[in-house]
Amino acid sequence: MSFIPLTNYQIQQVKKYFRYLFVITFALFLTGNIIKPLIKQPLRTDRSAYILNQGFPLFLSSKAYISTLKHYDRDPGVAIKYHVMQNGESFWDIAQSNNITIDTLIAANPFLTSLVADEGIEIAIPAQDGVLFACDDTLDAFRMGHMLGREKDVKGAFLPGPFDFLSMDDIRFAFISNVRPVIVNSHLAGLFEIKKTYNVPCPGQLASMYGLRIDPFLHTPDFHGGIDIRSPYGTPVRPVKEGMVIQTGWRGGYGNCIEIVHDEGYSSVYGHLSAIKVEKGMIVGKNDIIGYIGSTGRSTGPHLHFEMRRHGENLNPLFFVW
Numbered sequence: 001m002s003f004i005p006l007t008n009y010q011i012q013q014v015k016k017y018f019r020y021l022f023v024i025t026f027a028l029f030l031t032g033n034i035i036k037p038l039i040k041q042p043l044r045t046d047r048s049a050y051i052l053n054q055g056f057p058l059f060l061s062s063k064a065y066i067s068t069l070k071h072y073d074r075d076p077g078v079a080i081k082y083h084v085m086q087n088g089e090s091f092w093d094i095a096q097s098n099n100i101t102i103d104t105l106i107a108a109n110p111f112l113t114s115l116v117a118d119e120g121i122e123i124a125i126p127a128q129d130g131v132l133f134a135c136d137d138t139l140d141a142f143r144m145g146h147m148l149g150r151e152k153d154v155k156g157a158f159l160p161g162p163f164d165f166l167s168m169d170d171i172r173f174a175f176i177s178n179v180r181p182v183i184v185n186s187h188l189a190g191l192f193e194i195k196k197t198y199n200v201p202c203p204g205q206l207a208s209m210y211g212l213r214i215d216p217f218l219h220t221p222d223f224h225g226g227i228d229i230r231s232p233y234g235t236p237v238r239p240v241k242e243g244m245v246i247q248t249g250w251r252g253g254y255g256n257c258i259e260i261v262h263d264e265g266y267s268s269v270y271g272h273l274s275a276i277k278v279e280k281g282m283i284v285g286k287n288d289i290i291g292y293i294g295s296t297g298r299s300t301g302p303h304l305h306f307e308m309r310r311h312g313e314n315l316n317p318l319f320f321v322w
Helices: 008-039 062-070 091-097 102-108 138-147 186-195
Strands: 050-053 056-059 080-084 122-126 130-135 172-177 205-208 211-214 221-224 227-230 243-250 256-261 266-276 291-293 303-310 313-315
Touching: 056 062, 056 130, 062 080, 062 122, 091 102, 091 122, 091 205, 102 122, 102 130, 122 130, 130 138, 138 172, 243 266
Parallel strands: none
Antiparallel strands: 050 056, 080 122, 130 172, 205 227, 211 221, 227 303, 243 256, 256 266, 266 291, 266 303, 303 313
């Protein structure tokens, strides 16, 4: 196939049209960036509504955060729904009913200062596990991805579009799936440090929470001093932390029960076991099997009744093994 060379006239014409195309494209780009901020209401956030932690905004109140998120007209990277906490509800109830982890709920609501839910507070609930986060610099979205080892998996429309270079938006949101938060506010940082040293004693579903509940046998209000983890009969149970076994055997409604003492006055209790594999005085580690899931004692079915105590006083176990 022979090639027909262009004449000088034709080359000049091509160059001219390319110049026209460049001028028109630049004019559209400039016009769009000037007009869009004028016709689009920018997402403005009061600077006093959040603090920066390693450069990432952590909101100080539910009202400011939820309002910002609801008015965000870009794709945050994950579907989000909202819920107002009702009397008696816990964050674990919400997490479990939405098939997400408590870590996901904490990351999606950076204003939380406690894991005890306040009635009437509104929270955001992502549709899948991961970290939803705010950034006031689009490049910070990739920086968060780097911190979590997932630079290529940052989702959301946080990058500026062709007509967004003069955008007045203060905040952008992004999402990284199947990771845990690395930045939390100072109120929860201590709990995160505690969590690093404790393991979940067995796999399973939370069946009953710590606190006031309706007794399953008497059907009257009753204080539940631990959590119940529903798991198949015979599932291995391991200590949440290394320690010394101080009690084994039958303990009334607990059935077959083990108590382990840890450092700093903490102890853990494991009830309703089908079998006990340790003896009093033994030193156990987090990988040791101490017993197996059963339904002994005052039990409605196979599960582990788990308690955390300090100097004999019951604590909410979910502050340790969430």
